[in-house]
Amino acid sequence: MLRVSIILFYFCLLTFNLEKALPELPEVETIKNDLEKVILNKKITAVIIHRSSVVKEPSLKKFKSLLLDSKFRKIIRRGKLLAFEIITAQKEIYFLSVHLRMTGQLVYGSDDPKSRVSFKLSNGFYLCYNDQRTLGELRLVKDIQALNVVKNMGPEPLSKDFRVNDFIKYISMRKAKIKPLLLDQKFVAGIGNIYAAEALFISKIDPARNACDLNEQEAKLLFKNIKSILKKAIKCRGSSFSDYRDGHGNKGTFSNNFYVYGRKGQACLVCKDFIQRIKLGGRGTYFCPGCQK
């Protein structure tokens, strides 16, 4: 009987937790912090490309030849984008930008047979780019600021560029629904489906409300909660719902703290109402109808 219950329990976990977790700001920040400790000043001794479509620019040949014998100097994160500053064998500075999109992973360790691109390092270890759905993008560019994604990106939510008065003002000017607006990287950088849902829950705001209909107190609260939830998630080394892994291939623990994300049909941890899942802007959106008004 006990064994049957245990099997049923895991079966339920498997069936209900199908939603994918995407690498958002806290996950990308965790990868950056992990990799900084192990790859800086290491030289790339081989570039192995198993899936050429993930390399967007320049040509494969140039991508390989520039990276070969380059050294990692620095890692930068902007929103969900990671950029590795490298110095080539010809002493030129380039940036290897990596967008993980849905299922991308950057893992340091031994070579992974299912990697899409592997970089062999001078110490014999590998930096592997894994990506089941291959929607991620690698680019090698001279000027990272010139990339359209970077040029168009909104403020970093954990930096001083993210100001409460600006946030209140811009929110009051937008008619779009607040949840899809939070996902817009031009509005604020680094927030994805998980943290948008969770920040709105803590702020008790209905994700379907028009941004301009939030009052000043609500906008202020949301601003504060965006910052606090991202900081908390970084402390937990990110959320691993399914695909996300840190720089060493390990899971993060923030998913244990979810109030609404992936909890459709389950009781709200605050008011016991049932968590609902609706579509907003084409994206699955979780919320508690009891708590969020």
Place this chain on the structure above:
DNA sequence: CGGGGCTCCTGTGCGC
């Protein structure tokens, strides 16, 4: 501006 739909991709789940 806002919103809808399509595209990229692959594993999974469901209907017939």
Place this chain on the structure above:
DNA sequence: TGCGCACAGGAGCCCC
């Protein structure tokens, strides 16, 4: 049992 379709989603694109 098995085939084929729908779905999941970040982000760019097009269109109304």
